[in-house]
Amino acid sequence: MSSCGQALEIGFGPGLAIAELAGLAGRVHGIDHSAAMVRRATRRNSRAIRDGRVRLVHASVDRLPEFGEQLDVIMAVNSAKFWAEPAARLRDLRRLLRPSGRIALAIQPRCPGADGATTAQAAREHHDLLAVNPG
């Protein structure tokens, strides 16, 4: 599979997508503001971390650490809805990208009663956020 360069995941949780990205990207950064999630994701990705392909940091999207390189891909799965000011945070993240870089937000509503309409509404909200912060 071809490399997608330098990637960052915000809110990686248990680190499943980090493990997938590690097989695709040259180098993977991740931040999560939960110390428990950083521990879980670190266990799951220990080999890639040892090899220097993955770096996980305990940090909030409100206070981004230094990444030391421009990024090709920034993604967040089921995380942006928890950010206090998502539009402002997306503007911060946009500055970390190479000119050709992309931001991807994914959302899967899991609240009681969630259905296709709930998912479509969440998708529209995320789409609107990205539309005012193209990337």
Ligand SMILES: C[S@@+](CC[C@H](N)C(=O)[O-])C[C@H]1O[C@@H](n2cnc3c(N)ncnc32)[C@H](O)[C@@H]1O
């Ligand atoms: C619902 S979980 C999703 C985890 C993972 N992305 C997944 O889909 O399995 C949301 C994650 O976002 C993280 N998170 C929420 N707000 C955050 C913030 N302001 N900065 C960094 N991480 C945050 C939480 O700690 C949690 O790990």
